[in-house]
Amino acid sequence: MRPQLVIVGAGPRGTGVIERIAANAPGLYAGRGLDIHLVDPHPPGGGRIWRAAQSPLLWMNSHAEDVTVFTDETVAMEGPVREGPTLHEWAGIDGRTFADRQLQGAYLRWAHERAVAALPPEITVHHHARRALRVDGTPEGRQQVWLEDRPRPLPADLVILALGHLDAELDPEQARLASYAREHGLVHLPPDFTADSDLSALEPGESVLVRGFGLAFVDLMVLLTEGRGGRYEGDTYVPSGREPVLYVGSRRGVPYHSKIGYDLDGERPPLPRFFGPAETEALLARPDGFDFRRDVWPLVEKELRFAHYHRLFTAHPERTAMSWADFEEKFTAASGADLQALVVSAVPDPADRLDLAALDRPLDGVRHGSHEEFQEGMRAYVERDLARRHDPRHSTDLAVFLALLSVYGQLVRLGGIGSWWHGFFSYLASGPPGPRLRQMLALSRAGVLRFLGADMSVTAEDGVFRASSATVPGFAVEARALVEARLPEPTVGRARDSLLRALHADGAAETPDGLLRVDPADGRILDRDGRPHPRRFALGPYTDGRTPGAFTRPRTGGPAFRQNDATARSALRFLSTLDSATAHGSVTELGSSTALGSVTALGSVTEFGSATGLDASTALDGSTALDASTAP
Numbered sequence: 001m002r003p004q005l006v007i008v009g010a011g012p013r014g015t016g017v018i019e020r021i022a023a024n025a026p027g028l029y030a031g032r033g034l035d036i037h038l039v040d041p042h043p044p045g046g047g048r049i050w051r052a053a054q055s056p057l058l059w060m061n062s063h064a065e066d067v068t069v070f071t072d073e074t075v076a077m078e079g080p081v082r083e084g085p086t087l088h089e090w091a092g093i094d095g096r097t098f099a100d101r102q103l104q105g106a107y108l109r110w111a112h113e114r115a116v117a118a119l120p121p122e123i124t125v126h127h128h129a130r131r132a133l134r135v136d137g138t139p140e141g142r143q144q145v146w147l148e149d150r151p152r153p154l155p156a157d158l159v160i161l162a163l164g165h166l167d168a169e170l171d172p173e174q175a176r177l178a179s180y181a182r183e184h185g186l187v188h189l190p191p192d193f194t195a196d197s198d199l200s201a202l203e204p205g206e207s208v209l210v211r212g213f214g215l216a217f218v219d220l221m222v223l224l225t226e227g228r229g230g231r232y233e234g235d236t237y238v239p240s241g242r243e244p245v246l247y248v249g250s251r252r253g254v255p256y257h258s259k260i261g262y263d264l265d266g267e268r269p270p271l272p273r274f275f276g277p278a279e280t281e282a283l284l285a286r287p288d289g290f291d292f293r294r295d296v297w298p299l300v301e302k303e304l305r306f307a308h309y310h311r312l313f314t315a316h317p318e319r320t321a322m323s324w325a326d327f328e329e330k331f332t333a334a335s336g337a338d339l340q341a342l343v344v345s346a347v348p349d350p351a352d353r354l355d356l357a358a359l360d361r362p363l364d365g366v367r368h369g370s371h372e373e374f375q376e377g378m379r380a381y382v383e384r385d386l387a388r389r390h391d392p393r394h395s396t397d398l399a400v401f402l403a404l405l406s407v408y409g410q411l412v413r414l415g416g417i418g419s420w421w422h423g424f425f426s427y428l429a430s431g432p433p434g435p436r437l438r439q440m441l442a443l444s445r446a447g448v449l450r451f452l453g454a455d456m457s458v459t460a461e462d463g464v465f466r467a468s469s470a471t472v473p474g475f476a477v478e479a480r481a482l483v484e485a486r487l488p489e490p491t492v493g494r495a496r497d498s499l500l501r502a503l504h505a506d507g508a509a510e511t512p513d514g515l516l517r518v519d520p521a522d523g524r525i526l527d528r529d530g531r532p533h534p535r536r537f538a539l540g541p542y543t544d545g546r547t548p549g550a551f552t553r554p555r556t557g558g559p560a561f562r563q564n565d566a567t568a569r570s571a572l573r574f575l576s577t578l579d580s581a582t583a584h585g586s587v588t589e590l591g592s593s594t595a596l597g598s599v600t601a602l603g604s605v606t607e608f609g610s611a612t613g614l615d616a617s618t619a620l621d622g623s624t625a626l627d628a629s630t631a632p
Contacts, residue, residue, distance in 0.1 A: 002033040003575045004155050006145045008132045008499065009162035010040030011047020012069060012108050012550035013539055016560065017162055018125065019069070019115035020568035024079045025123060028572040033122040037154050039132045039147065045109030049164055050101055054195045057222050058101050061215055061259060061432050064088035065095030066553045067104065069111045075558045076277075076409075077565035082118075084111070086554055096261075098433040108551075128154070134502035135159055139534050157578060158571050160523075161538040164550070165193060167496040168488035177482065180460040187481035188465075191488040194219035202481055204228075204242045209467045209477070211456055212485030213250040218432045218440075220485050221246065225443060237442040246449050247477050248485075249469050253363045253454030254381060255440065256431030261390035264398045267314050269307040271406040275299040280410045284520075292417050298335075300407050300421075301356060305339075306331065307403035308354040311396045312347065322346045354400070360424060363454035363471055371450075371475045378451040379444055382437055390434060404429045405556045408548055412559040415520045415544040419489070419513045422546065430548065450477075458482060490542035492516050500542065508533075515544040522570040523563060534574070537567050 007014050018036065042048045060067065070084030071077070087107050088095040116125050130147040135156075137143035144153035170178055174190050181188035187201045194216050202208050202224065210217060226232075229240030279299055283290045290296060309331065313324035320327070327346050334342050347353050358364075362381070368374035388394045404425055411417050443449035453471025460466075468476040488494075491514030492504045504510065509517040509528045516538055517526040523539050524532035539560075540546065547560040 001155075002035055003031055003157045003578055004035050004037065005158050005160070005571060005575065006037045006039060006132075006143070006154055006156040007160045007162055008039045008145070009047065009164060009540070010038050010042065010044040010112070010127065011049060011162070011164045012045070012111075013164060013560070013564070014038060014040070014047070014160075014162040015045055015108060015112040015115055016069065016550060016564040017160055017539070017568055018112070019082065019118070020079060020561075020564045021123070021572065022115055022118035022120075023071075023082045024565070024569050024572055025120050027080075028569060028576060029120075029123075030576050031122075031578070034124070034575060036119075036123065036125045037128060037145075037156070038125055039128045039130060039145065039154075041129055041131050041148075043109065044127055045112035046105035047108075047164055049193065050105040050108050052102050052105050054101060055223060055227060056100050056102055057226050058195060058219055059098045059433060059436075060101060060104055061098070061218075061430060062553070063095060063259070064091065064093055064097045064099045067099075067107075067551055068554045069108065069551045071558065071561045071565070072555055074555045075561045075565070077562045079565040079569055084114070098435070132499050134499055135536065137535070143535055157535065157575060159536050160567060160571065161499070161525075161536070161540070163497065163500070163538075163540050163542060165487050165541060166490060166500070167192070168491060169494040169496060171489070171494065174484065177458070177460055177465075181482070184460075184463045185480075186460075186463075186465065189481075189483045191216075191484045191486050193487060194223065194485070197483075199223060202244045202483070204244060206244050206481060207477060207479040208244045208246050208481040208483060209452075209458065209465050209479045210246050210248040210483045210485050211250065211458060211467075213248055213252065213255050214426065214486060215256065215430070215432060216487060217248060217255070217485040218436050220483060221440065221443065221449065222436075225439075225448060230448075232439060232442060235438065235442055237439070237446040237448065239446060239448060243448050244481070245447065246443075247452050247467060247479065248449065249452030249454070249456030249467065251455060252361060252427065253452070253456065253469065253471055254378070255437060256427050258386055258389040258431055258434045258437050260398050260401060261434055262392045262395070262398070264395060264402070265392075267310075269310040269399050269402060271307060271403055272303065272410065273306050274302040275407055275410055277410070277413075280413050283414060290414075292421070296411070296414065296417065300411075302335075303407055304356065304400050304403045305354050307399040307406075308396045309343075309347070311399035312352055315395055316352075316393070319349060319352050320346055321348055352396070354396070359428065361454070366454075366471060368453075368472050371472050374453060374472050375444060375451055379441055382441055386434055386437055401429050402556070405548070405553070409557045409559045409562070412545055412547050412563065413520050415518065416511050417544075418511075419515075425548065452477070490515065490546075492542065495542065503536075511544050515546070516542055518543045518545050520545055521566065523567045524570070537571065539563055539567060 007017055038044060042051055064087040067087040071081045072083055073081055090107055091103060128147060133146045133148055135143050135145050143156040143159050145156050146153045170190055178188050189197055225243055228242040230243060231238050313320050313327055330342050343353055368377055452467055453469030456467060456469050458465060458467050464478045464480060465482045466476050466478050492500050492510045493514055495501055507527045509526045511517055518538050519526060519532045523537045525536045525538050526532055550560050552558045
């Protein structure tokens with residue numbers, strides 16, 4: 001039997017790993033062939049999140065020109081660069097378009113097919129349209145990957161988990177709210193991927209409390225307004241009469257910042273400057289480890305400030321009071337109060353200074369006398385954000401965005417940084433398209449959307465849900481429906497995915513935030529003693545090596561691409577050096593003449609789990625198994 005590699009997850013991360021295997025195999029893999037088993041109930045390429053079967057009203061939150069699944073010269077990796085088109089180049093659309101997710105799914109499907117076609121002829125990909133349930137096996141020997149509705153496992157010399165966003169069991173607070181809803185006939189929608197949520201229980205005209213103001217809320221807003229027949233006429237929303245009234249709040253109390261609507265011209269900030277590979281290596285070398293707030297955040301803050309002021313001094317020198325050379329020299333040496341004094345003396349207008357604390361919590365200390373007064377204040381806040389994010393006079397914001405991407409690349413290498421950073425990054429750098437915020441304003445003026453404020457509090461009492469916020473003292477709203485507009489927390493212990501739970505029970509380590517611990521070098525899963533598993537890898541948002549996304553903006557380093565490359569190269573080296581007798585044993589080669597009748601060849605891809613229910617597999621006892629189980 002040829003070496004067997006199982007990749008669980010056929011979305012953009014799984015595709016990225018296959019692309020890197022194709023790029024690296026000619027130089028690294030000297031085996032007699034390789035079978036790659038791709039396990040996912042959803043179609044390869046888009047996976048669950050980017051599947052075709054979702055509303056065409058849902059957009060991406062990036063311009064089409066800012067989306068690529070291909071490497072370039074900025075990716076710090078050992079493997080060869082294999083460039084390819086961005087989404088807008090592939091689709092032939094305007095680069096400033098916010099494409100719908102169905103189009104992105106088609107792009108990802110094409111990228112998957114291209115990656116498979118680029119594999120050497122001796123490497124074959126088989127798609128199993130099923131869920132993976134668990135992985136068994138000792139570190140020293142072959143693994144067994146058990147699939148849903150299948151009595152025998154897939155044998156695997158290596159397993160790569162490329163899972164995306166996963167469902168989770170309710171945390172104690174969510175469980176309490178759900179129980180209260182059941183007892184009192186209320187509606188409680190827990191954290192979920194919004195496109196998968198059943199929104200039919202949210203009645204027209206009724207008040208609905210919504211906790212969460214990020215991208216999941218934007219999807220909810222769209223599906224409950226345009227998705228129910230409403231429409232926009234310029235800046236005015238024309239209701240269909242089928243909309244509920246949404247009362248939205250969150251910890252910050254404001255929506256994520258709008259996507260920036262201009263390009264950076266002139267000199268880019270030279271990044272990294274204060275937080276690069278050398279600083280990362282020094283942190284990793286500390287015998288007692290590091291603390292994010294104490295040891296890492298000062299480096300992050302310095303890097304973001306540097307990018308901001310570099311852009312201000314080089315692109316808008318008329319708004320500064322000294323030369324960039326003088327400022328840079330003093331900035332490099334300064335910290336704390338000295339740094340603050342330097343900024344005040346060199347940047348006269350407070351609006352041109354970078355205040356990260358104020359950016360993170362813009363409503364801290366803000367109080368309004370009435371709910372209606374706060375509605376006016378919030379509309380003014382959103383309008384200011386829209387104006388600033390589309391005005392190149394504030395190009396310091398785009399410089400900070402580039403620094404955020406650079407910083408994330410280093411943080412991925414560190415691992416174990418906690419969940420706060422990812423939320424902070426998403427709020428500043430991964431917000432909604434500008435048109436969505438304009439729609440938000442129109443809905444607010446139409447009375448369909450009401451803002452609650454920061455530090456939103458929800459209680460369940462007197463047969464209803466009640467929400468309030470310190471932003472408007474004394475105001476509260478009651479409702480019979482509560483929606484948690486956010487993705488489930490990617491915790492291993494509460495994951496509904498049985499494979500992750502089994503890994504956890506089998507000794508895989510997790511961070512204090514519940515993320516799966518992996519070796520930052522190549523993604524191998526770590527046990528509770530910090531030892532990497534030689535045959536199991538993991539990539540994705542449920543690991544402590546989580547990245548901003550599985551695809552990225554061109555020429556920004558692509559941390560996920562670097563991880564994919566490292567994992568692919570490590571896997572190929574391992575597979576190439578497998579001892580022949582140990583690796584092959586007496587197992588019959590998959591795809592022998594006895595099994596060909598149960599599979600359908602698609603180029604170099606074999607689809608398992610067709611409508612016939614016959615699943616070609618290789619049994620552990622050496623025979624070729626025909627699994628006549630229920631078709632998926």
